[in-house]
Amino acid sequence: MRWWRECAMGHPLKKSPMNLSPNQFSQIARLARDRWGLHLTEKKISLVSSRLASFIRKSGYESVDSYLSHLEENGSEEDMLVFFDLLSTNVTSFFRDLAHFDYLEREFYTPLSRGNTTLPGREIRIWSAGCSTGCEPYSLAMNACESLSNRSEWKISILATDLSNSAVEEARAGVYERQQLEKVPNEIVRKYFRSVPGQSGQIQVSDEIRGMVKVAQLNLMDSWPMKGPFEVIFCRNVMIYFDTTTRRDLVLRFHELLRPGGIFAVGSAETLSGLKTPFRPVQASMYTK
Numbered sequence: 001m002r003w004w005r006e007c008a009m010g011h012p013l014k015k016s017p018m019n020l021s022p023n024q025f026s027q028i029a030r031l032a033r034d035r036w037g038l039h040l041t042e043k044k045i046s047l048v049s050s051r052l053a054s055f056i057r058k059s060g061y062e063s064v065d066s067y068l069s070h071l072e073e074n075g076s077e078e079d080m081l082v083f084f085d086l087l088s089t090n091v092t093s094f095f096r097d098l099a100h101f102d103y104l105e106r107e108f109y110t111p112l113s114r115g116n117t118t119l120p121g122r123e124i125r126i127w128s129a130g131c132s133t134g135c136e137p138y139s140l141a142m143n144a145c146e147s148l149s150n151r152s153e154w155k156i157s158i159l160a161t162d163l164s165n166s167a168v169e170e171a172r173a174g175v176y177e178r179q180q181l182e183k184v185p186n187e188i189v190r191k192y193f194r195s196v197p198g199q200s201g202q203i204q205v206s207d208e209i210r211g212m213v214k215v216a217q218l219n220l221m222d223s224w225p226m227k228g229p230f231e232v233i234f235c236r237n238v239m240i241y242f243d244t245t246t247r248r249d250l251v252l253r254f255h256e257l258l259r260p261g262g263i264f265a266v267g268s269a270e271t272l273s274g275l276k277t278p279f280r281p282v283q284a285s286m287y288t289k
């Protein structure tokens with residue numbers, strides 16, 4: 001639509017978006033792939049352009065080129081994390097893909113509650129890899145509390161990792177907008193959340209649930225400091241940003257860290273088929289070792 005027609009219809013004139021040149025975009029894509037495994041295709045050019053444009057306007061860099069040269073030549077780790085935040089997507093929600101939580105209740109916690117277990121100790125270790133702002137690991141903690149009838153006999157340790165500065169910070173605080181809990185049953189909200197004094201629109205995960213979750217910053221492409229085995233690993237809606245080779249390498253590393261018989265989940269729109277890994281499917285987007 002021509003700009004004068006937009007004006008005639010009463011729309012404000014939009015500022016023309018900054019468009020990255022093909023060279024700039026491939027420089028960004030190379031950095032993102034080498035450091036974080038992100039596979040940015042040309043489809044992402046307008047998204048990356050608009051995020052970068054608003055960052056450049058606020059940050060005081062003269063141009064995209066000067067920002068990219070700074071990153072390449074003397075960008076600190078902190079500069080790189082700011083750049084990662086510009087490129088990554090943190091969309092998440094509580095009890096996302098409910099079928100995964102139902103599966104854990106039915107196939108993992110119910111047998112444990114009945115004493116039907118081959119676990120050597122009384123600890124259950126779970127890893128939420130790419131946990132974003134924490135909805136996923138806190139949902140896993142609530143799911144465990146709700147599903148285990150003999151909860152007090154178990155120590156449940158949930159490791160929640162993400163690379164994004166802002167996501168890790170939010171996950172640690174465990175404070176959310178009330179709207180984010182609209183789809184969560186009231187009974188669960190009452191049991192596991194509490195009001196934030198002076199902030200009527202916000203709500204915080206209870207101390208009990210937060211105490212089960214340890215949040216840490218981790219680039220999945222780096223070496224991992226923690227040791228296995230985990231009983232459950234969730235890496236959902238993270239590997240969609242990686243290419244096939246990176247995805248396969250990562251899945252094999254998850255496989256190594258999982259206890260035999262353990263459960264691995266990817267996002268509901270993802271699959272491991274075609275990756276040739278030793279995982280065995282148990283239901284859509286869920287696997288066992």
Ligand SMILES: C[S@@+](CC[C@H](N)C(=O)[O-])C[C@H]1O[C@@H](n2cnc3c(N)ncnc32)[C@H](O)[C@@H]1O
Binds near residue numbers: 096161220236
């Ligand atoms: C769309 S969110 C998924 C959140 C959650 N797992 C869910 O399904 O609701 C993807 C997350 O992956 C994280 N991520 C992407 N690449 C990563 C990497 N190389 N290392 C660690 N985290 C990464 C992003 O920061 C983002 O928070």
